[in-house]
Amino acid sequence: MRTYLLIILVVLLVSPVFAAQPPRELTILNWDDYLDPELVTRFERENNAKVSQVLYATDEDRTRKLLETGGRGYDLILTSGIDLAKYIKNGWLKPLDTARLKNRRHLSSQWLTAFPDAEQYALPYFWGTLGIAYRTDLVKTPITRWSQIFTPAQELHQKIGMIDDSRDIVSMALKALGFSANSEDKEALAQVKTLLRQQKPHVKSYRYVAIDETSALLSGEMVAAMMYNGDALAVAEFNENITYVLPEEGGNIWVDYFVLSHAARNPDLAYAFLDFINNPPVAAQQAEYVYFATPNAAAEKLLDPEFLEHPAIYPSVKALKQSEYYQPISPRGNRLRNIMSSEILR
Amino acid sequence: MKLRLKLPLLLIPVVALPLIIVGIVSYVQLREVAERRSSAQIETLLTQVDLNAHRLIDNARSNVQLFSEYPLVEQYFLADSEDERYSVLYRPLQHQLHDVQKVFPYYYELRILLPSGFEDLRLVNRDIPNLTENEIGSPLFTAVSNSESDLSVQFMTNPDTQQLACYVTKRIRLSNEATDDPTAAPRLRGYFSATLDLGSLFKQFSENRLGENGGIYVVSENGEIAYLPEHLRWLESVDMNLPDDFIMTRTSRMQEIDLGGEIFHMRTQHLYGDLWMYAILPETDLLSASRSFSKVIGQITALAILSSLSLILYVMRVQVVGPINRLRKGLLKVAEGDELVQIPVDRKDEFGELGAEFNRMGFELKKSNDQIRDMAYNDNLTELPNRFLFHKNLGRSMDIALQEDKQLGLLFLDLDNFKQINDTLGHHIGDKLLKEVALRLQNNLRGKDIANRLDQGVVEHNLARLGGDEFTVLLHGITSPVGIGKIAQRLIDTIEQPFFLEGKEHYISVSVGIAVFPGDGENSEDLLKHADLAMYQAKKKGKGCYEFYSKEISNLAIERSQLERNLRAALENNHFELFYQPIIDCQTEKIASLEALIRWMDPELGEVSPEYFIPVAEDTGLIHAIGSWVLAEACCQLKLWQDAGIENLRVAINVSGKQLEKSDFAEQVERNLARNGVSASSLYLELTESAVIQGTGEVLETLKKLQSIGVRIALDDFGTGYSSLSYLRHLPIDILKIDRSFIQGLGQQNNNVILSAIITMAQALSLEVVAEGVESQGQFAFLKKERCDLLQGYLFHRPQPSLRITEQLLSKSLQF
Structure with a gap:
């Protein structure tokens, strides 16, 4: 009886402590729908945490949000590899304590070191390509090249989706014209300017196409869109006529990284999250959720061969041959691109 | 000129003059009112525009101040590397400024200028090409860099659009808390500039027309046109020779100026900085109200004239011309004929009195006409019907004879040698004799009526005196010439009985010519002429007898008249x-x-014997x-x-x-x-x-x-x-x-x-x-x-x- 009373007392004493302790908050700056909600719930349950996500629509959107707060307000930031250096330079990131990340070992070094300082500051989350998704049933001529959406046929008129991102539109236009995506050649850029200008009237929207059931690709309002491979596959879940192609001119190979904000309020929770997400079964489930290729070698082993052999997710080496990583551009080059795209994206 | 024309002509000025005077006075009054009103209107308009312009500019000033304090903007200015600026901040700043432009689309150009004059960032919300990124030496940059105030406003022509624009520029001085010496003065980082679309202002200019050709335009300090609304483009082709002192001493008074031959009323008002608003109003428009009023007055006048005219005409027709016409028609009737003319008198006015007078006169006239007719139709000596009445009777008798298919006898009586009696015994006796002859003829004809009736049915006679010693008798309803001859002989016999005049015995005879209708003439003139010829023949035969008209008599008469004609010709042409x-x-x-x-050798008749032509010559x-x-x-x-x-x-x-x-x-x-x-x-x-x-x-x-x-x-x-x-x-x-x-x-x-x-x-x-x-x-x-x-x-x-x-x-x- 006394024991029971003790237990009750302990419970009574401890419980309020348990109950009184609020869940720790983890704020992540992230793409929309980039985390399996089921996994998030699991993490929250396991860690008595509340995960909040601040979503951004484009890389630039993310940078702007960071600028507004000076990089504050987030614990973890999901960033594109190309912006890593920029963010590090702005002092918005904190180097990672690799000792606290036991699952980091599953990540292939190819992706860990794909961008300068990535190894020190970032954990690769997914990698993928930027290409074209289109409706095979609504487009007569199969789309295989960027030029087909930059100088579109009549059947694509006002049915093209683009991305509201100067880097993506300018770089892919460069690819369409046969230049390097990272070219700073003035002549090449002048051609890009002309190309983008003449494309603009054919474009339905520069807002990144939705990947849920509301997507314009499903309604047919849009029949072709510049898209990330996994997003394309996500939409294709709703309509099997949607196909993703990595254009013959080559696309952009990107790597997304999780980085720790220099102003993280819950770095411990952040580390816990990073380790959780790189736990191979979790990483595999996550990959299947977003249809992107995971840099987690151990997770890959858990994935279906079908997933691993999907050409959109794991393009052939040949297909990747023409594709490029984004490289840092000179400031003046950036200014030029910004001025150019601001006219298009106005 | 007729009364119905004259009266209205006299009345037109009476009607029109007051209206015209009212029109003129109103015109002058309206003109003054219009001038005052448009002056006030222009003033209000200018004030309104001025107010709006100031509001716009003041807003822009505070907004530019606000924008320039945006963290991102400040961050941009503070960024010490191009990399940070262009690779990191540029796009987000573009985004932010883009959002600003979404709210304030009339800040159509937002720029960041570096102290060097380099146009570092430019965001436009419309397709305006950027001519240069280097603003150094540009009027704007010179102005803002030399401006005493950090926040300056300039009105200038945008070189990119060639349109007047308002530039609101904030000079940015900032200290970098991290790197700069906190005690040192903030460093000049550059300029934040907003270019204002003056469209809303211009819209007021183009929407607020002053009359047809007038409006408001903007002129700079030196008199150059800074902004001209579309509807005032015509001013470009006009030599606007405003006097220099006008520009120097712009007043707020209304002034009259000549622009391209048209008179305008001009008023000026300071707008902003070195800009002035000129409001011009064409005088024609100023006067248009009074013009249209005077037109209305004109129309009213015309209408009044027209309506009063028709009223006058109607009244005249009914009240004056009608009665006059009735009188005139009455008079015409009086002039035409001799029946009693009376006109209706249904009025109590002067015309009624006149009508009554007319009727009285008509009555009197009828009376005297009857007397005159008696006199005219009857011979006043013998009281027999005269020649005039005889002709009437003859015509009527001939008509009756034709209708009744009866014969009519016409006796033409002429006393023989009556002239001699007149000459020898005097007219006094001659007249008495004629009276007696008439009486005797009348009695004879009347007295024998019964006998004639018994003899040969009804014979009516009609005795008349043609004049002088000529009498005629009309015998109606006769059946044979024999009866006429008898009557003629009876008349001859009765005249040959002696007359006793003033105690003396007188003898006279009468010759009678007879013509019978129908047969001896188809009209009264011929019939009478033929009876006359027959009488003449009777005289020739020796007087105191009667003679029936015959063709021979007629031929003789014709021959005679030919002879007479030729005789005259012979005299003229000396054929004797x-x-x-x-x-x-x-x-x-x-x-x-x-x-x-005397011998007469006529070319037509040959030799004519004097025996033959001398009597004719004597007669004629x-x-x-x-x-x-x-x-x-x-x-x-x-x-x-x-x-x-x-x-x-x-x-x-x-x-x-x-x-x-x-x-x-x-x-x-x-x-x-x-x-x-x-x-x-x-x-x-x-x-x-x-x-x-x-x-x-x-x-x-x-x-x-x-x-x-x-x-x-x-x-x-x-x-x-x-x-x-x-x-x-x-x-x-x-x-x-x-x-x-x-x-x-x-x-x-x-x-x-x-x-x-x-x-x-x-x-x-x-x-x-x-x-x-x-x-x-x-x-x-x-x-x-x-x-x-x-x-x-x-x-x-x-x-x-x-x-x-x-x-x-x-x-x-x-x-x-």
Whole structure:
């Protein structure tokens, strides 16, 4: 009886402590729908945490949000590899304590070191390509090249989706014209300017196409869109006529990284999250959720061969041959691109 | 001008003048009001525009201040590397400024200028090409970098758009808390500039037109046009020679200026900085209200004139012209005819009175007309119907006769020798006689009516006096001419009964011509003319008898009238010639004298005998002209013969009684003798018995006068008329010519005794005796035995032209 009373007392004493302790908050700056909600719930349950996500629509959107707060307000930031250096330079990131990340070992070094300082500051989350998704049933001529959406046929008129991102539109236009995506050649850029200008009237929207059931690709309002491979596959879940192609001119190979904000309020929770997400079964489930290729070698082993052999997710080496990583551009080059795209994206 | 035209013409000014005066006064008043109102309106407008402009600019100033304090903007200015600026901050800043432009689209250009003048960032929300990124040396950059104030406003033409724009620029001075010395003054980092679209302002300019051609435009300090709304583009082609002092001393007063030949009212107001607003209002528009008002007044005037005119016309028509016309029509009726004219009098005004007067006058007129008609239709001497009424009756009677298929007899009565009675006994007696004749005719016709009725049905008569001694009788319903003849004879008989006038007995006869309708004339004129001709014929037949009209009578009349025509032509064309028949001395058988005999050789009728044409000449009065010619011709010839040395030759001229009736006949003869220098003794005048005997006292006077100057008088054709030898004693004659009938009748019955008695008697009266028509030796022997003085006849000489006579005379004179 006394024991029971003790237990009750302990419970009574401890419980309020348990109950009184609020869940720790983890704020992540992230793409929309980039985390399996089921996994998030699991993490929250396991860690008595509340995960909040601040979503951004484009890389630039993310940078702007960071600028507004000076990089504050987030614990973890999901960033594109190309912006890593920029963010590090702005002092918005904190180097990672690799000792606290036991699952980091599953990540292939190819992706860990794909961008300068990535190894020190970032954990690769997914990698993928930027290409074209289109409706095979609504487009007569199969789309295989960027030029087909930059100088579109009549059947694509006002049915093209683009991305509201100067880097993506300018770089892919460069690819369409046969230049390097990272070219700073003035002549090449002048051609890009002309190309983008003449494309603009054919474009339905520069807002990144939705990947849920509301997507314009499903309604047919849009029949072709510049898209990330996994997003394309996500939409294709709703309509099997949607196909993703990595254009013959080559696309952009990107790597997304999780980085720790220099102003993280819950770095411990952040580390816990990073380790959780790189736990191979979790990483595999996550990959299947977003249809992107995971840099987690151990997770890959858990994935279906079908997933691993999907050409959109794991393009052939040949297909990747023409594709490029984004490289840092000179400031003046950036200014030029910004001025150019601001006219298009106005 | 007619009353209905004159009255309105007089009334138009009465109606129009007040309206026109009202119009003019209103025009002037309206003009003043319009001027005041537009002045106030322009002032309000300018103030409003000014207010709006200031509000716009003030807002822009605070906004630019606000934008420039955006963290991102400050961060951008503070960024010390191009990499940070262009690779990190540029796109987000573009985004942010883009969001700003979404809210304030009229900040169509947002720029960040570096202290060097480099246009580092430029965001436009419309397609405006950027001409240069280097603003150093540009007017704007010069202005803002030299501006005392950190926040400056400039109005300038945007070189990219060539349009007036407002630049609101904030000079950015910032200290980098991290790197800069906190005590040092903030460093100049650059400029944040917003370019304002003045569209909303311009819209006010273009929306606020002043009249048709006017409006507001913007002029800079130096007088150059800074902004011109579309509808004022025409100003560009106009020489705007505003006086310099106008620009210097812009006033807020309204001023009149001439722009391209049109007068404008101008007012100026300071806008901002060195900008001025010029408001111009065309005078025509200023006056348009008063113009349209005066147009309305004009229309009202016209309408008033029109309506009052029609009213006046209507009133005049009803009140004045109508009654006048009724009166006029009444008067016309009065003028036309003679019936009683009365017009309706239904009014109480002057026209009513006039109408009543008119009716009274019409009544009086009718009365006097009736009297006049009585006078006009009736002969006031005999109270018989006159010629006028007779013609009316005749026409009517002829119509009735035609309708009833009956005959109508027209008797034309003319008293014989009535003129003589008038002349000898005086008009007094003549008139009384006519009265008696009328009475007697009337009684006779009336008295015999019953008998006629019994005899031959109803005969109605209609006696009239045509004038003078002419009467007519119309016999209706007759069946045969015989009855007419009877009536005519009855009338002749009754007139031949003696008349007792003033205790004396008078005898007179009447000749009657009868024409019967239908047959003797188809109209009244012809019928009367033919009756007249028949009467004339009756007179010719010896008077006191009646004669029916016949075709022959008509033909005679026609012939006569042709003769008359030709006779006149003969006179004009001198178709007459004098032949001379010698008269020889019975004892010596020498030519003692010559009788001038007129010959008429008509081109149409051939030779016309004097017996035939002389009566016509006498009737028509042509005898005077012919006589004059004969006298002149004979005198002239006589002179020629005398000049040729033929002495003691006498020429006889035949003179008509008519000639003698002319009082100056003796003088005429005297003149002719004197003109030709012929002695009176060598001329003698042959007169017929009737001419002398029927001649009045004046004729005798003339004869005596002729005798007194030495002209001798011969009595021609002695023995055909009265042949009263005792009567000869009283006549002033010198020669007696025995009619040829006596000579030709020699040897028959007791002609020889009578002839010798005549010769004896004449010689006893100291008259020279001439025997005419001697054609045989026996006659010559007898006459020679009876010691007749002179002989004339074919036995000796025929009448010959003067030339032949001259030859004979000359040869004979040589012989003798």
